[in-house]
Amino acid sequence: MIGNPATDFSVALLGQLIRRGVRDVVVCPGSRSQALALAAAAFDSAGLVRLTVRIDERGAGFLALGLAIESGLPVVVITTSGTAVANLHPAVLEARHSGVPLILLTADRPAELRGIGSNQTTNQVGLFGSAVEWIRDVEAPHDSGFGPDYSAELAHEAYSEAAGHSGAAGPVQLNLAFREPLSGPVTEVSTLTPHEWPERGAVVGLPIDQAGHTVVIAGAGAGARAEQLARSLGVPLLAEASSGARFGPNLVGAYRALLRRPEFGGRVRRAIVFGHPTLSRDIPALLQRPDVEVLVVSGPGSEAYNPGHRAASISSAVRYDGEPDASPAGRAWLGSWVHSSREILSGEGEAASAADRSLDDRPGNLGRQQLAAFRETVTRRMLAIAVWQATWPHDRLVLGASRLIRAVDENVAGKKISVHSNRGLAGIDGTVATAVGIAVASQDGDGQAGVTRVLLGDVTLLHDAGSLLFGLGERRPRVQVIVGNDGGGTIFDDLEVAETAPRDAFDRVLYTPHQADFSALAAAYGWTYRRVHNRGELSEALSATDGQFLIEVSLPR
Ligand SMILES: Cc1ncc(C[n+]2csc(CCOP(=O)(O)OP(=O)(O)O)c2C)c(N)n1
Ligand SMILES: [Mg+2]
Known part of the structure; x- marks a missing residue:
């Protein structure tokens, strides 16, 4: 029986990608990509892949990045045509610079509808420039079919280029044209025998004979x-x-x-x-x-x-x-x-453990010193150390760009925990989405996983506020977003320009002040919200690890 060419090809291609090792597919809604999206949903229902759906491609790209960082495997992202594709660009750049494997399946119009002003049609080939490792522009599937090996070949090349089998790992793009009718019923998705990749050659070491200084x-x-x-x-x-x-x-x-x-x-x-x-x-x-x-x-x-x-x-x-x-x-x-180094770092850790002891002792006899520690106003340094100390090997910690990651770097002692920050290009974009991706991938499975904490600045959170959205029926991993709110971007205060530029202009174009209401934001997206003022409240809030929790800490500029 001949089915719908778009759907048959989509099922074959996704099946071959899953066979090669893909475990996660992220889908954003759209018409041109419907065959791919419905095929992904069918593989998800069959338990052959984990599907995550997001409405915003910019966040979806970063979510895929987080999934790939945590799983170590290439993640597939499916979008419709036009600006939808361009919205993946920030995550593609970060993935390129930090060597994270992504396989972008971008739906497109067929050749006869390109370059004639068709709706939602632009040049999607080359859109990402040198940010993608590899790209194929694939003509629309048609009635006579592509031949049985075509989807296998495409999947094989895309997967091994993304995974870095012959170079650096990174993002790849399969630009896939589809002609109407854009989908038909998915008749069957079946278990595919996993593809065996050959062992990769051992890397030659560099001899280091003696250590001296x-x-x-x-x-x-x-x-x-x-x-x-x-x-x-x-x-x-x-x-x-x-x-x-x-x-x-x-x-x-x-x-x-x-x-x-x-x-x-x-x-x-x-x-x-x-x-x-x-x-x-x-x-x-x-x-x-x-x-x-x-x-x-x-x-x-x-x-x-x-x-x-x-x-x-x-x-x-x-x-x-x-x-x-x-x-x-x-x-x-x-x-x-x-x-x-230990001498330099020791002070704050002692104060924190005094406060922790006082938490454990409540409501009994609090020593004066402990009570004082408990009531101390939260500083950047205290916040950095408290979040680090609350995080354990089964948890995940994600650090946004800007001042707080530096506060963590300057102040924390050693601990073998999973910490991630998007440092490929150090953007303030996509931080919440990346963390949610890491949370989804780390918490699915054996039930041992803890919570994913994200420590970020107020502007960084506002930049990615849309990623607080979970659609109905989507996984809701345990996540704590901890925002240090100093009313704008204060990292620029440390630059020379802060001394030389007119104050008003500096504030308007660099600090970018705001009065966003984070409790209302949390309510809008169905997150639990808590504002903390002192060390005691902070350490209590950090220990509530269920659900989706937004913790706001006011910090001085
Ligand atoms: C996508 C992107 N746009 C702009 C920047 C430049 N930038 C770096 S830090 C920053 C402000 C961050 O403010 P906030 O998150 O409040 O952190 P704070 O510096 O106040 O601690 C900006 C705009 C960037 N890194 N990435
Ligand atoms: Mg700030």
């Missing part, structure tokens, strides 16, 4: 391998908060302060850099010094981090087969960094 630096995307290398070498680990390596005995959390001191930063002679460090000026300054040898271990993105083009080598992995540096000089080098 070496540091390991971990930026975004570095992961646990940076921590492991620092430990094998017996050298200090300078790890950013969202590097995935902010833990272990060699951690130097207060790396910024120490890099500025001649007896620490001044004595570094070799730096091994993992991932993409973006949170301080001290690291790029170190890497550009002529007396520092720089070895770069490239991250998942397409561009290796190489400030000043000074890297002596860029490799995809480092292997060290020797023992940690146990010489007195080597141990003193490591010990002095770790010890001084």
Whole structure:
């Protein structure tokens, strides 16, 4: 029996993508893409894929990004034609720069309807420019069909290009033309035998013979391998908060302060850099010094981090087969960094644990000191540490761009938790959506998962307010959005321009003040809302981990 060509092709293509490893499909509504969307719904009903539906393609793109970050697998996004496609662009750029695999299925008009002013029709091929790794413009499926192998070939190429089997992982686009009738009944979706990918070749390591005055630096995307290398070498680990390596005995959390001191930063002679460090000026300054040898271990993105083009080598992995540096000089080098860092970071942690003890003791005898700690007004530093301390390995933490991620990076101690921040391009867009994607992917399954917390600024939340929306019937993961509200974008207050520009103009075009009512926003989207003023209220709010929770903390400008 011959069915509808659009639907038959959509079922075949999605089936082949699922067979190759796709587990998540994100759909945005539209007419031209209906065959793909209905096929995705059928695979979801059959339990062969996890479908998430969003009305806004910009948020949907970031949600897909979050799903892919958490699952490590390419995620399919389906949109209709026209501006819908362009709305994916911010997430596509972030995915490109941070090496996250996305497969965009963008529906389009067939050839005869392009370039003649048809409704909702633009040039979708090349729309993303160099931001997509790979693109195919596929003609509309027709009655005589594409032949049995065509969808398999397309799916195979798209999946392996996105997953980075022969280069960097990242976004790919299949621009798919559809001719009317745009869909028919989905007659059958069946279980497909999983495709076996060949083992990927072992990466050649870079030999590191001796450690002398070496540091390991971990930026975004570095992961646990940076921590492991620092430990094998017996050298200090300078790890950013969202590097995935902010833990272990060699951690130097207060790396910024120490890099500025001649007896620490001044004595570094070799730096091994993992991932993409973006949170301080001290690291790029170190890497550009002529007396520092720089070895770069490239991250998942397409561009290796190489400030000043000074890297002596860029490799995809480092292997060290020797023992940690146990010489007195080597141990003193490591010990002095770790010890001084712990000293710098210790103060706030003690105050927080005093307040936590007082929470546990209520309503019994609160010590005076504990009560005072409990009532202390929340500061940026306190907020950063409290959110970090409330987060455990089964939870997820997402940090928005701007001041709060820096407050976290400057103040938190080591802890082996999953922390993510979109540092590919450090946009303030899509933060809520990315976190919801991470929450959905981390909480589906064994029931062990905790809560996903998002710590962000007020402007960053307002930028992605639409992503607070869950349609009826969509999964509602446990999420806490914690917004530090200082009335606008205060990161710019630290720039030189804050001193030189006229105050009114500066405020209007950089600070961008607002009086948005976050409690009304939460109510509009069906989130629980709580405003907290002091440390005690904050720690109580952070421990309520069910449902969708918006916690607002007022911060001084
Ligand atoms: C998409 C995008 N637009 C603009 C910027 C520039 N930008 C960086 S931080 C910021 C303000 C953030 O304000 P808020 O979220 O309130 O954080 P705060 O600085 O106040 O802590 C802006 C506009 C950006 N990074 N990304
Ligand atoms: Mg702000």
